[in-house]
Structures are given as structure tokens and as C-alpha cells.
Amino acid sequence: MKNFRHYILLFLILPFIAFAEDGSQLWLRYPVNSKPRNIVNSNSKSPTLEIAKKELNNHWSGQPIDLKIDKFPDSFKDGYKIISTPKKITVLAKTDLGLLYGSYHLLNLQQQKGSFSNLNIEEKPSYDIRILNHWDNLDGTIERGYAGHSLWKWEDLPNKISPRCEEYARANASVGINATVLNNVNASPNMLREDYLKKVKVLADIFRPYGIKVYLAVNFSSPKVLGNTKDSDPLNKDVQKWWKDKASEIYKLIPDFGGFLVKANSEGEPGPQDYGRTHADGANMMADVLKPYGGIVMWRAFVYSPSSDDRAKQAYLEFMPLDGKFRDNVIIQIKNGPVDFQPREPFHPLFGAMKKTPQMVEFQITQEYLGHSNHLVYLAPLFKENLDSDTYSDGKGSTIAKITDGTLRSAKFTAISAVANIGEDTNWTGHHFAQSNWFAFGRLAWNNDLTSEQIADEWIKMTFTNDDKFVTPVKEMMLTSRETAVDYMMPLGLHHIFAGGHHYGPEPWGDYKGTRADWSPVYYHRADAQGLGFDRSKTGSDAVSQYFPPLNEIYGNIKTTPENLILWFHHVPWDYRMKDGKTMWEELCYKYDLGVHEVRDYQKLWNKMLPYIDEQRFSEVKDKLKIQAEDAVWWKDACLLYFQTYSNRPIPDNIEKPVHKLEDLKKIKLPMGHHN
Numbered sequence: 001m002k003n004f005r006h007y008i009l010l011f012l013i014l015p016f017i018a019f020a021e022d023g024s025q026l027w028l029r030y031p032v033n034s035k036p037r038n039i040v041n042s043n044s045k046s047p048t049l050e051i052a053k054k055e056l057n058n059h060w061s062g063q064p065i066d067l068k069i070d071k072f073p074d075s076f077k078d079g080y081k082i083i084s085t086p087k088k089i090t091v092l093a094k095t096d097l098g099l100l101y102g103s104y105h106l107l108n109l110q111q112q113k114g115s116f117s118n119l120n121i122e123e124k125p126s127y128d129i130r131i132l133n134h135w136d137n138l139d140g141t142i143e144r145g146y147a148g149h150s151l152w153k154w155e156d157l158p159n160k161i162s163p164r165c166e167e168y169a170r171a172n173a174s175v176g177i178n179a180t181v182l183n184n185v186n187a188s189p190n191m192l193r194e195d196y197l198k199k200v201k202v203l204a205d206i207f208r209p210y211g212i213k214v215y216l217a218v219n220f221s222s223p224k225v226l227g228n229t230k231d232s233d234p235l236n237k238d239v240q241k242w243w244k245d246k247a248s249e250i251y252k253l254i255p256d257f258g259g260f261l262v263k264a265n266s267e268g269e270p271g272p273q274d275y276g277r278t279h280a281d282g283a284n285m286m287a288d289v290l291k292p293y294g295g296i297v298m299w300r301a302f303v304y305s306p307s308s309d310d311r312a313k314q315a316y317l318e319f320m321p322l323d324g325k326f327r328d329n330v331i332i333q334i335k336n337g338p339v340d341f342q343p344r345e346p347f348h349p350l351f352g353a354m355k356k357t358p359q360m361v362e363f364q365i366t367q368e369y370l371g372h373s374n375h376l377v378y379l380a381p382l383f384k385e386n387l388d389s390d391t392y393s394d395g396k397g398s399t400i401a402k403i404t405d406g407t408l409r410s411a412k413f414t415a416i417s418a419v420a421n422i423g424e425d426t427n428w429t430g431h432h433f434a435q436s437n438w439f440a441f442g443r444l445a446w447n448n449d450l451t452s453e454q455i456a457d458e459w460i461k462m463t464f465t466n467d468d469k470f471v472t473p474v475k476e477m478m479l480t481s482r483e484t485a486v487d488y489m490m491p492l493g494l495h496h497i498f499a500g501g502h503h504y505g506p507e508p509w510g511d512y513k514g515t516r517a518d519w520s521p522v523y524y525h526r527a528d529a530q531g532l533g534f535d536r537s538k539t540g541s542d543a544v545s546q547y548f549p550p551l552n553e554i555y556g557n558i559k560t561t562p563e564n565l566i567l568w569f570h571h572v573p574w575d576y577r578m579k580d581g582k583t584m585w586e587e588l589c590y591k592y593d594l595g596v597h598e599v600r601d602y603q604k605l606w607n608k609m610l611p612y613i614d615e616q617r618f619s620e621v622k623d624k625l626k627i628q629a630e631d632a633v634w635w636k637d638a639c640l641l642y643f644q645t646y647s648n649r650p651i652p653d654n655i656e657k658p659v660h661k662l663e664d665l666k667k668i669k670l671p672m673g674h675h676n
């Protein structure tokens with residue numbers, strides 16, 4: 001009888017042991033061999049290779065594997081080849097890291113139930129530096145982080161090290177990410193204090209075998225704050241010496257330190273302009289001290305000032321005159337769009353325009369403007385839309401991908417970056433589907449030719465299941481999810497109509513008098529009795545002239561501007577006829593309504609998915625979709641009711657009527673603080 005009871009207990013518990021999943025394994029849900037095997041041979045030896053061996057011996061169930069260093073040209077970088085027969089697999093690479101990447105490729109294939117008997121694969125990365133930017137503060141909070149506190153746990157370092165630091169490195173290596181900026185671009189000078197550098201060294205040592213280099217964001221005033229120099233003027237000899245000594249101190253601790261990321265003269269951060277110097281003066285001073293060690297400077301172009309007539313124009317105006325004036329170990333890091341990580345923006349006009357200065361894209365993986373970790377928004381389509389944009393800088397076909405990856409212009413080094421969405425939460429990213437955005441950034445940094453669909457397919461199979469009944473609908477949901485978010489938040493090129501500070505939820509009525517005009521939603525949408533949208537045509541702010549022909553003409557003319565950007569570039573009359581025959585006002589109503597319906601469709605679709613996956617992730621995603629559906633209605637009602645006070649036109653009968661009252665929505669104040 002007692003035994004029988006044990007059986008019952010086992011029967012009840014087993015499914016949980018087998019299926020209870022909390023997302024902590026990310027896409028690395030490799031099967032575990034009951035006994036580690038001894039199937040790997042290699043002509044090389046290093047900590048990196050040990051990791052590759054361990055991963056394969058623990059998780060690979062197929063034929064024996066040879067990991068072989070071979071001769072390849074320099075351009076092969078950390079690429080690899082995989083060749084197989086039914087009896088044996090050979091991975092060839094120039095570096096041990098290439099062999100590790102090849103090993104993860106095999107494990108990923110196994111996870112997707114690929115076949116291994118006849119492989120002939122060759123892979124090499126699109127970019128040299130594939131880097132995450134963490135906006136982590138030294139007190140453990142994360143700026144725009146929605147997945148808990150910082151993984152680094154500065155207060156415990158250097159003595160106590162969280163095991164998640166190594167898991168983080170492993171996850172990155174499995175998708176080819178090879179660099180990380182550990183701290184917030186709004187950088188504390190303390191980051192460069194000796195005690196913090198000792199902590200950084202510990203992390204660098206953990207990441208190194210996984211091929212991940214550490215970089216730091218630095219505060220331009222560090223010499224004055226930490227070194228008591230008179231000022232932090234880049235032309236002051238004492239300041240230069242301070243940076244030189246600091247570089248030497250850093251490289252003693254971390255010989256392969258990557259370099260600095262700098263936010264200067266932006267949103268109140270200090271910079272060279274405080275001393276009448278240029279961005280180039282500042283960047284070059286730092287580049288000179290890093291140069292002997294092979295370090296680089298990633299100098300951000302995210303600048304704007306309250307006096308500008310159009311914030312979207314400012315970075316171009318400040319940086320274009322400096323083209324060609326930067327050292328060769330400086331790269332300009334440019335956000336994908338000219339304003340700030342909006343659900344949809346046109347590409348930043350600086351791409352391609354600076355012909356003598358290397359450039360890199362900065363994407364945002366953390367969903368500051370996309371429903372934080374509550375909304376399911378798969379970002380590969382946003383990343384691809386940007387990378388595939390044709391700037392026409394060097395004639396037709398001058399896409400951002402080709403400008404930044406060295407295809408169009410030869411470059412000493414190339415890079416791509418994104419602001420991470422990773423925190424201490426069990427599932428790392430707050431929303432299970434937000435893991436796909438970390439994954440997608442890594443995959444695109446490795447190969448910018450991949451499609452959003454290929455990446456979603458891989459991720460779903462590795463993270464959930466290979467069952468087609470799950471893969472097909474869920475993939476469809478992911479692929480449409482970005483457009484859906486645009487529909488219920490900011491269709492037709494609307495932008496920055498979020499609630500101030502935390503940027504969660506709508507506040508199109510926001511007019512923060514007394515602060516900066518360019519932080520207020522009304523600055524961006526410009527609703528009035530005539531129409532809606534920001535006139536950036538020649539007769540408006542003329543931001544269109546920052547684009548190469550024919551784009552300046554295309555965007556400059558309301559008739560040829562793509563409708564998904566029409567309110568970005570034009571002040572459009574409410575009765576303007578859109579291509580489908582609706583008026584602009586009707587189209588706006590229709591888009592918001594469509595967004596709401598799309599999220600409800602995701603809910604219905606997801607409700608059918610329980611048979612294919614574990615209960616825990618199923619219900620956690622289900623709960624988040626409920627929030628998303630409610631938020632979509634909130635967005636729609638807030639924006640339509642508010643814009644209606646200007647359009648004075650009825651909401652068409654065939655769409656769902658608002659369920660809220662505008663006065664009530666205006667009273668909502670969420671307890672999440674932030675500056676702008």
C-alpha cells in the first residue's frame with residue numbers, strides 16, 4: 001500500500017519534473033546526456049575549447065566530432081565550417097572561438113531537429129563587434145530595465161560571483177554576441193574608480209573564455225570628479241594625463257579590455273562642448289589613450305538641445321561638419337531612428353551621410369517604448385526594416401546593413417549594438433517572448449542577411465517545441481506583433497505620444513510646460529483643427545533635406561511619402577484621402593481598432609497552445625497578453641478621444657466605440673518615475 005502511494009506521488013510529480021519550465025534556460029534547452037560522453041577530438045587547447053568540449057560531451061547525441069584549427073584568411077574572423085558524414089562531423093575554424101561557435105551551431109541544429117549526416121556549412125560574422133549595451137547603474141537599478149535588478153550585483157563583487165554571470169556569457173556565445181558594455185550610458189564617474197575596476201576585472205575573467213570582451217560607458221567629467229583636475233577639458237594636459245594613466249590601470253587588470261562608450265553633451269551629460277570643444281576633440285582624446293592597447297571609442301550621436309526647431313535634425317547638424325575628423329579607432333554609434341527608439345521611425349539620416357567616419361547602429365532591445373515587459377513585440381522586423389533601409393548614400397542599394405558591415409566602404413572594424421533587456425528575473429527578460437529579441441539581435445549581428453522569419457523559427461523551436469501546430473501560428477503572431485503594436489500605439493508615423501517619464505501608456509495631451517518642449521507629446525503630433533502630424537517638409541522644419549535624393553523628394557511630398565510615416569513627415573489634413581479611400585481621420589480610427597483586434601486574436605491563438613508546451617510558461621504568457629489587450633484598448637481610447645477634440649469628426653460606426661472617458665484616462669498616473 002505504501003509503495004502504491006509512492007507511485008501515485010511520482011505520477012503526480014513527474015510531469016512537473018519533466019515540464020515545469022520557468023524560462024531560466026532561455027533557448028538553451030539542450031537535452032542532457034545521462035552520462036557525459038567523450039566524443040570530441042581537437043588539435044587545439046584552451047579554456048574556450050574546454051567549454052566547447054564540455055557542451056558537446058554533455059549535450060550532443062550524434063556522431064563523434066573533430067574540432068580543428070585550420071588556415072583561413074583574416075576576413076574569416078571567428079567564422080567556422082561544418083562538414084559531416086554519417087559517421088563523423090568536422091568543425092573547422094581559424095580561432096578557438098570559431099570552434100565554440102561551430103559547436104553551438106550543432107547543438108542549436110540538434111534542438112531544431114535538423115539532420116547531421118550531410119552538412120556543408122560555412123558561416124562568418126557580418127560584424128566584428130556584436131555588442132550589448134547594459135544600462136545598469138552601480139546601485140543595481142537598470143535604466144529602462146523591466147526584468148528586475150542588474151545581474152552584476154556590484155556590491156557582492158569581486159568576492160562573491162553570481163553563477164548567472166557565466167550563464168549570461170554562455171547564452172551570448174551561443175548566438176555569437178562577443179562584447180558587452182556593463183554600465184549605463186548615463187555613466188557614474190565611479191565606474192572608473194579602482195575598486196570598481198577590480199570588480200569589472202572579475203566579470204571580464206568569467207566572460208573571456210566565452211569570447212566576450214568587456215567595455216565601459218564613461219562619464220566625460222571623470223578626471224575632474226575622480227582626479228581633481230581643474231576641469232575635464234579634452235585639451236587640458238592634466239586631463240589627458242589622467243585618461244592616459246587610467247587606461248594603463250585598466251589594461252593592467254584587463255589586458256583585452258574593449259574600450260569606451262560615451263554619451264556626451266546629451267540630456268545634461270557632460271561633454272567636450274562644455275569647454276567649447278567638439279565631439280571630435282573629445283572622442284580623439286580618448287581614442288589616443290586607448291590606441292596603444294588596441295582599444296576603441298564608441299561615441300554616441302544621440303544629442304539634441306531644447307533650442308532646436310526639430311529634435312530629429314540635431315544629430316546630423318552637429319556631426320556632419322566633423323566628418324573625417326575622428327581617429328581611426330573611433331566609431332559613431334547612431335540610434336536606428338532620428339528621435340528615440342519609437343515604435344516606428346524612418347532611419348537616421350546620418351547613416352551613409354558621414355562618408356569618412358565609421359558608423360554603427362544602436363538598437364533598443366529593452367522595450368522602453370513598446371509596453372515594457374508586458375507586451376509581446378518581436379523586434380526582428382523592426383531591426384530588419386532599419387538594416388534594409390536604402391539610404392542612397394552611394395547610389396541605389398546603399399542599405400544601412402551594407403554601410404555598417406563594411407560591404408560598401410572598407411572599414412578597419414565594424415560593429416553593431418543594442419540596449420539589453422536582461423535583468424535578474426528568473427526568465428531573464430520579464431516576458432518569455434522578450435527573450436526572442438535578445439536572441440534576434442545576436443543572430444542578426446552574426447548574419448544581417450537572415451530574415452525575421454528564419455530567426456523566429458529557430459527561436460521557437462529551441463525555446464518551446466518543434467511541433468508544427470505550435471510553431472506555425474506562434475511564428476505568425478511574432479512576425480505581425482511589431483506592426484500590431486504600432487497600430488494600437490502610434491500608427492501612420494505618429495511618435496513620442498507616451499506618458500512622460502516612464503513612457504508606459506498614452507498621454508497625447510502631455511504638454512510639459514516649464515520643462516523642455518521636445519519632451520512633450522504635443523510637440524510631436526501637432527494636432528490642431530486642420531490636421532495632425534509634424535511638418536518636416538521643405539516648408540516645415542525641412543528635416544527631409546537631410547536625406548539623399550530621391551528620398552528627400554519622396555519624403556518631402558505628401559503624395560509619395562509611405563503612409564506608415566505620413567504623420568512623421570507631414571501635417572496632414574483630417575480629410576486627406578488615403579490610398580484606400582478613407583480620410584486620414586477614418587484611417588487613424590481604423591488602425592487603432594485593428595491593433596486592438598490583433599491583440600485579441602493573439603489571445604485566442606495562445607489559448608489553444610497549452611497542449612504543446614508547459615503549463616507555467618503558457619499561463620505566464622497568457623497573463624501578459626491580457627495586460628496587453630487591456631493596454632491596447634487604453635491606447636486606442638486615449639488617442640482617438642483626444643485627437644477627436646481636434647478633428648471634430650465622428651468615430652466610424654463600424655469600429656468598436658471607446659469604452660473609457662477621456663477625463664478618466666487623463667487622471668491615470670502610474671507610479672513609475674523618471675526624468676523625461
Ligand code: BDP
Pocket residue numbers: 143144185186263302340341368
Ligand atoms: C532615452 C531614454 C533615456 C536614455 C537615453 C539615451 O529615455 O533613459 O538615457 O535615451 O539613450 O531613450 O541616452
